[in-house]
Amino acid sequence: MRYQPSRLLLAVPLALTLLIPTTAAQAERPEPASLTAVETVAAMQPGWNLGNTLDSMCCGEDETSWGNPMVTEELMEGIRDQGFNSIRIPVSWSYNTGPAPDYTIEPQVLDRVEEVVQMALDEDMYVMINIHHDSWQWLHEMPTDHDNVLARFDSIWSQVADRFKDYPPELVFESINEPFFEGASGPEQENELIAELNASFHEIVRGSGGGNEDRLLVLPTLHTSSDQDHLDALAAEIEALDDPMLAATTHNYSYWPFSVNIAGKTTYDEEVQGYLEGDFARLHDTFVSKGIPMIIGEFGLLNGGFVAVEYGEAMKFFEHFGYLARTNDITTMFWDNGQYFDRKEFDWQVEGLYDYLSESWTNRSGTAESDLLFVDPSEAGADQAITLNPNGLQFKSLYHGDRKLKPGRDYVVEGDTLTLKASLVDLLLGDGAPGTREQLSVRYSDGVPWTLNVIASDTPVLEDATGTTDAFAIPTEYNGDMVATLEATYEDGTGAGPHDWTVYKEYGVAYDPDYANGVFKLTPTFFDAVTDGAAVNLTVHFRSGKTVAYTVTKNGTAVTGTA
Template sequence: MAGRHTLRARLAVAIGAAVALLAGLVAVVTTNAYAAAGCRVDYRVTSQWPGGFTGNVAVTNLGDPVTGWALQWTFGAGQTVTQAWNATVTASGAQVTAVNVGYNGSIATNGSVSFGFNGSWTGSNPVPTTFTLNGTACTGGVTSPSASPSASPSASRSTSPSASPSTSTPPAGNAMAAVAAMQPGWNLGNSFDATGADETSWGNPRVTAALLDNIRVQGFNSIRIPVTWGQHMGGAPSYTVDAAWLARVKEVVDWALADGFYVMINVHHDSWQWINTMPADRTNVQNKYNALWTQLAAAFRTASPKLVFESVNEPQFTGSSGDAQNAELLAALNTEFRRIVRASGGNNATRPLVLPTLHTSADQARVDELTATFNQLNDPNLIATVHFYGYWPFSVNIAGGTRFDSAVEQDLVGQFDRVANAFVSRGIPVIIGEYGLLGFDRHTGTIEQGEKLKFFEYLGYYARAKKLTTMLWDNGQHFGRTSFAWSDPELFAQIKSSWTTRSGTASADFVYVPRTGSVAAQTLTLNLNGTTFQSLRQGSTDLVRGTDYTVSGNQLTLTASALTRLVGSRSYGVNATLQARFSAGVPWRINIITYDPPLLSAATGTTAAFTLPAQFRGDQLATMEARYADGSNAGPQNWTSFKEFDVTFAPDYAANTIALRPAFFAEVNDTAKVTLTFHFWSGTKVTYYVTKSGTTVTGSLT
């Protein structure tokens, strides 16, 4: 406890200093809009972090009514706006122009309008001091009609759509700003969502305030706390939630709110524990669900508006008649959720509420179903949510999905575009409530490191481009719950960088050099991603351009002489690590690796336990194919010859073995010889043969 209080005291000092800094950044500028008018502009930096900040601008009209407005200012230190809400913001050099959107173009006398944005900065972030509204300098007074320009502001600047705003879905209002401020987010997974007796039943320790303090320090602005309630509820008709469990959840919510987080709580694995039985037991499920949210709404009625409710995680239904019934059942749950929360009053009357698609899928049909619910509810404080774990073959490494290629990229683009087009374009915010790769829960080499980094670099960039807030799924595999350290600091550095900028990458993060024979020059393709290449560095020493390497367009070539020096005595494995440095983002690591083709050996074992000896000799395994003698695919998921990494096979580099899992042999024909082709990252392919006879397995090289 003392350690936790000491950390929180240190953070309180830091937060106090930050508040003082932000107070100095706040500028309240009284301005004059145009003839027979005047306005007041309140420009505030509401939060700031290294490289980024959130701004809020409020404009109060002190004169005649305004119909259509454009506010302009100039950034004094190279700041840029990266995302905006409630206004369309463009820039020409340092000059920024914010124009009303269709629903907020009119400002009555003494009325006000506000908009917000996320921005980037380097060096300093001074507040603009001069604004113009509709082309007239804002001087702090109300000018007389005689000084008015000849052109009417409403005639010269009106961006209202031809359709009446009353005929379209109301704008999201503050929900859009809140969701933008929630970026980036983190999931406290496998704790309160565990389906056992308490939060430790899935192997994670009790949640501490120190954990949340440390997550906040990492730069996260929101935290999703998944909660499974079913095993902590009594029976019908009251379905009373266990008081101790609710109090414990509330304690952690309060810690998070005190740390400055936006906080999202939900109904989590209940989705497949009991809510999924709704097709056959609709009345009881709906009653239980309603009773649960009635209690939660009451318990958190006065909580900070930064607390957000999510109706249900990954909703699904068993035994339904199909898509139409699934859609109708989910709409019923979401509708009752909103009704119960809103009716409870207090801060719940306007609290942001998160509604998922079926399975939290971004497929078009699922998005369309949720769109219909939003149209019906007509509530400006609703948020849409989907989850994203990437293109499945890449996410689990099956069917040859070893690389972040065009198929992986286009899958991401398609899903993000669908939700952005359906919701964000209409002023409805979207949260990617969980994102990651499914292979994270498996072998550390399921997805090769460089390919993984490229995936997350692009995900962060495209989410920003589409104004989507992202929440990293972390069940304890990323940030240590007691060590407060990242298990893969390189991955987190790439994720964090992607929140504000792009990073250069390359076609690979390795160069393989044979252990014997002459060393040849090798070329990597640079993915500049809008940056420019600057240098190639080993440690703190820059390699010499033209001697150690050359760059032609996007081709980076390491010379034979440089590689010969870097591999030294050519011991197996990584002999040197380089960094390709770009004008923005994090450097790209390139390992220089010495290898020989791996050697496999004959072995015997059983279908329950079979490992073949493998001398990897500096190489690493990418994937494995399995075929019968007639060329047909062998093993599970026989629509592809490439088997699923770690589910059917897994390397152990320390033990020098490759295991073939029971799941592989469970779907291999008895007595049939199976040809295995092991693909290594050096490009080497090694053939091996296995035969199953009952529970006995024999492996050979011929």
């Protein structure tokens, strides 16, 4: 994954035991030297990325330059204790190589990479290292500077291959991260260039001797994309190389409009699910079904804090992702740049995320149409219904804290519809003050219980406001509700603001709800793309389904807003 400062298992019984994150299962792993490529990749499931660390070493700074602590043996032990069987260690070499023609890697950098690799191997994990951010720092210039780029690429891999040639087969090499090429004549040339790099990488490593003669090598598609044309191109490369110890790799950050919340994609709906299912089907049909192991080397959501993507909708994605990986025999490596697993306290920073990740390695979990059930004061005394998504499981019970609720009296389940009785809702929400929230636990026959937040909410109120294009905040009474998306149009109905191909703006880029301070902010980025003097009609869509209309007008740097 590119850093922004702002931001297969085949049906082998042995491989299946490797999915279970227990000491016993890990201890049963066979000697790597005896494993095929398919078995090796199966043994790597599940995997984790040490993101924004060895790929952050730049300009004399060390691996802490992007905010993460130094890697320690305790961190590696902590990751292993979470049940991860492999670790991808992205490494950027750009600022740590000497001039042409040798491009000598600074000894202390290569030594540190080796030290971190050894820490992971000592914890009995598979390790994958690569050339990482170099893809956008210099390697993308290959169409216009072919010979120099290829020479630098070859030199780096020659040095890395030589340093690690006597390392055990648990060490895996990945040729390049997210390759792309600027100035290419088109996709045909781009695929020719990545094929040339992959072939050169393959020749260098295999020719370096030692354990590199049959070490697992991982080759990416162009852009690490799962588009069929890129998959076909890589499949042809692998066939031409005729090497049984090769694997393919792509990345997956879900359907982009959902992953960043733009174009009105605020939920993990059928379209978003279909995108993911299609992705996995293509990977399976192109590679796995033909005996070529497949690794999704990075996966996650681009909005890592689960704000733009609502928490429950994000958990649906991770649950479904793990299920599809397991049923399509694909190994996955979770992208973590320090946002998720706390590298100092060695625990998870997003409550529940690890539960869904780890459970998906072996089981499904049931969900529901939402984890938010908003109750308007006008609905006091009424039953409340929500649709369950059992995902092949059976509804078992409903809890409020430690109290098991009684069917018939507190709730009714008919088919996949859970209806909370009015008496229960009134008891939960008390006087119904906006923002009052109680949690119920929907328990299925297996998997992670689904948390249902029952929330008292009234229609939000946005007030008139004045400000500037650099600082415009609308005083807002959210009344217990949450923003889903923002619609912005001119009088003729065309889209206003950035990304004018859609009337629905990107969460956190064009607008930013600030619940703690009771304001709704429109960003400078939004106003930069607004026509001066034109009225922009806003519709703020809330998670409850309610909408509120508002109008803003920009005159120079001055902005006025009216409800």
